[in-house]
Amino acid sequence: MKSPVGILAASCHLPQHKRSVEDLFREEGVNFSSHVAARLGIKQVPIRNGQASESASNMAVAAGREALQRAKVDPLTVDVVVEYSIMPQEYLVPVWNMSNKVQAEVGASKSFVVGFSGGGSSNFMVALSSAAAMLSENDSMKTALLVTGDTTIPGNRVLNPDDPVTVMGDGASAVVLQSDAPGGVVxxxxxxxxxxxxxxxxxxxxxxxxxxxxxxxxxxxxxxxxxxxxxxxxxxxxxxxxxxxxxxxxxxxxxxxxxxxxxxxxxxxxxxxxxxxxxxxxxxxxxxxxxxxxxxxxxxxxxxxxxxxxxxxxxxxxxxxxxxxxxxxxxxx
CATH class of the missing domain: 3.40.47.10 (Thiolase/Chalcone synthase)
Structure with a gap:
């Protein structure tokens, strides 16, 4: 019988500094109007301050640690770390992935890592589905750490400047999944x-x-x-x-x-x-x-x-x- 898998804990780590959308439009040379403001419905976004602690991977590590602490899970019992990041990472080369760094720095040394990209914000559900399936079908696996860290490209926070679709902020999050979790069942x-x-x-x-x-x-x-x-x-x-x-x-x-x-x-x-x-x-x-x-x-x-x-x-x-x-x-x- 398949074991139910649920969300044991979740955490978000966001920069303290925020910028107004109007300021960002001005900075990026995009026309801001009351019509655009109403269509977007976004007043401000969190933006990293340039410190090393607010790099995408470091925020992901912080979110991962907090999620594990909230879940009261020993990092050594994590079976898999699943990354769902979207944006380019700090090492722009094909062989680097922040999930390996997260694994090392949260202390999940007995896990393996896997990542998904290319699905927009749907990446979270892709990661969720894959992790839940692994835990449900494999008796030797009990706990998964899902994690992401995304920082927007400087000067590129307004998506599609000619006809703005959204304004993107910076942040990281993590979710602890566990088989037979008491709530948040997937x-x-x-x-x-x-x-x-x-x-x-x-x-x-x-x-x-x-x-x-x-x-x-x-x-x-x-x-x-x-x-x-x-x-x-x-x-x-x-x-x-x-x-x-x-x-x-x-x-x-x-x-x-x-x-x-x-x-x-x-x-x-x-x-x-x-x-x-x-x-x-x-x-x-x-x-x-x-x-x-x-x-x-x-x-x-x-x-x-x-x-x-x-x-x-x-x-x-x-x-x-x-x-x-x-x-x-x-x-x-």
């Missing part, structure tokens, strides 16, 4: 990718072309194709399929967590999911902007702390992955 995950959309959102170049000059890196979005992708329809279809497999109906779902991309994006999600998107998503979006995969641990923690869900409630996490990888996860509190 019921199932449904994933879907469209390979034709591989270049909707990407960073041209790569470490083999200009490995040492991060100023040459810029995230680009094909806005026309991004808009054309049926985000809400795809996520609702995946959700209905997932719920049917679990023997549930959408009426059984207490609330929905989505990515913190923009108020416009959330409005579409609210319509697709019958007004069940939790208010914590809007609150975190306004004060933090889009934090890539960290959106979900942040929203999960806020939902838990809000007291608006009770034991036994079902919660959906949904992400369209900027049109590349759509993901839906079902949790039971």
């Amino acid at each position: 019921i199932d995950t449904e994933l879907w990718s469209d390979g034709n959309n591989h270049d909707i959102c990407y960073i041209p170049g790569g470490s083999l072309i200009h490995p040492d000059d991060i100023s040459l890196y810029r995230m680009r979005l094909d806005k026309a194709r991004y808009d054309a992708f049926p985000k809400a329809e795809t996520l609702r279809r995946l959700s209905d399929k997932l719920l049917e497999r679990a023997g549930l109906k959408f009426s059984n779902v207490a609330c929905v967590l989505c990515s913190n991309i923009s108020s416009q994006d959330e409005a579409v999600m609210q319509q697709a999911f019958e007004g069940k998107v939790s208010p914590v998503c809007a609150s975190n979006r306004e004060s933090h902007g889009h934090l890539q995969g960290t959106d979900f641990p942040l929203n999960y923690l806020s939902l838990t702390e809000s007291g608006s869900v009770k034991q036994g409630d079902y919660v959906l996490g949904v992400s369209h992955g900027m049109g590349t990888t759509a993901a839906v996860s079902l949790f039971r509190y």
Whole structure:
């Protein structure tokens, strides 16, 4: 019989310093208006201060340590470290990955590491699904540490400056999964990718072309194709399929967590999911902007702390992955 896998603890490590969206638009030479402000629904974002402690990997290490402490888990009992980072890392070469550094510095020396990239904020659900499957199917594995650290490319915080889609902040997060955890049970995950959309959102170049000059890196979005992708329809279809497999109906779902991309994006999600998107998503979006995969641990923690869900409630996490990888996860509190 498969063992249920649940979230034992989660943590977010965010820079203390924040910048207003209006200041960032001015700094990046992007036109800021009341219309754009209303469409984005983002007031400020956390930004690293340049200190070594706020590099992506160091913030990831801090988040990992705190999550393990909250879970009261000995790092030596962690079986696998799963990374779900999105942005370029501090060593722009193909052989370096922060998950190895996290493993070493949190003391998870008996684990192995694996990482996922390329799915936008859906990366968290991809990592979640993979880790949960490993723990559920393998009797020799009990605990997984999921971790990310993402720092936005300087001068590239406004995604698609000609017609802004979101404003990106810096941050890190970590989640401890464990088989037979008492709550936060990961019921199932449904994933879907469209390979034709591989270049909707990407960073041209790569470490083999200009490995040492991060100023040459810029995230680009094909806005026309991004808009054309049926985000809400795809996520609702995946959700209905997932719920049917679990023997549930959408009426059984207490609330929905989505990515913190923009108020416009959330409005579409609210319509697709019958007004069940939790208010914590809007609150975190306004004060933090889009934090890539960290959106979900942040929203999960806020939902838990809000007291608006009770034991036994079902919660959906949904992400369209900027049109590349759509993901839906079902949790039971």
